[in-house]
Amino acid sequence: MRINKFLAKCNLGSRRAVEELVKNGEIAVNGNLCFDLTTQIDPENDEVEFKGKKILPKNEKIYLMLNKPKKYLVAHQDAFDRKTVYELLPDFDVHLFAVGRLDYMSEGLLLLTSDGDFANKIIHPRYKLPKVYKVLVKGNLDNEQLQKLRDGIVIEGKKTQPAIVFVKNRSQGKIQLRMTIFEGRKRQIRRMIGKIDGEVLELKRLQIADVKLGKLPTGMWRMLKPNEVLSLMNYKKKRD
Structure with a gap:
């Protein structure tokens, strides 16, 4: 599979986001820095590293929604020590990243996931969700x-x-x-x-798309239901 798809399956971000990791020289394949986005990865035989650590695709995928409060940053950490949305979540022992943007003073429905392909489907402009x-x-x-x-x-x-x-x-x-x-x-x-x-x-x-915040209290989260995940993944197909 192409390297961006492999990295997305390792939960490093959407396919578009992980392409920047490759361009910035943060990915090594079989001991050599990789800058080529056309590189093909064989998960059975190739060794891929991110920041010196071997990475593998994750089997467990998490999809959740958070009712983001105002004055919470959508980031893992902040130089100004502001509160982040990850402080509202338990430690899932996987890398969760936000799907799309909500700025510091905005609130409401925020999706977070460990599935890079899912994130790409939501945020890529061509899908027009x-x-x-x-x-x-x-x-x-x-x-x-x-x-x-x-x-x-x-x-x-x-x-x-x-x-x-x-x-x-x-x-x-x-x-x-x-x-x-x-x-x-x-x-x-x-x-x-x-x-x-x-x-x-x-x-x-x-x-x-069809997924609504509903009555989820501010600052609380819940897992997406399987039908909600499928609805988001198949949204454009459903309307074609």
């Missing part, structure tokens, strides 16, 4: 501004994919939106709102 958010915005946005969100906003020279935007409530110079986006750029919703002269006050992810 819908992600639903509740957004509280400072500023009484008008219909023209809202239509710009629906049509797409240019961020760093590239237009975002069209979004689904519903107004849920308007009150005292604030507007509550329900937004569905189909990609996951860094701080995407906050930047989109900023481009139309609004300011995001609260941002909560409610749903990814």
Whole structure:
């Protein structure tokens, strides 16, 4: 199998993420640093190392959802000693990584897994999995501004994919939106709102594809049900 697939099966990250490990010279194959993404790995005969330690594909795969609170960082550690989402989880004795982004001040549905192929399916732009958010915005946005969100906003020279935007409530110079986006750029919703002269006050992810946060309490986690994992893995196929 190709080296990126092998590394993903070793739970080092999604296929796209592990490609950076290869490019950065952090992977050795049979004692030699490997920089070639076309390298084929025979798990039975090749010895692969990451940071000097031999790695093997893991059989046990974990899929869970966390209701991320505000002021928790989606990272294993932080130079400023801020709390991280991993402090809310038990030690599973496998490397868990977050699927997609939720910034420090955002909250809601966060998926974590030890399955790199699963993560790649969720985050890769070509699959266009819908992600639903509740957004509280400072500023009484008008219909023209809202239509710009629906049509797409240019961020760093590239237009975002069209979004689904519903107004849920308007009150005292604030507007509550329900937004569905189909990609996951860094701080995407906050930047989109900023481009139309609004300011995001609260941002909560409610749903990814058919998997909903539901009534899971803030700061709590649960394992995904097998049908939820299959639903996410087969989402695009189901709609083709």
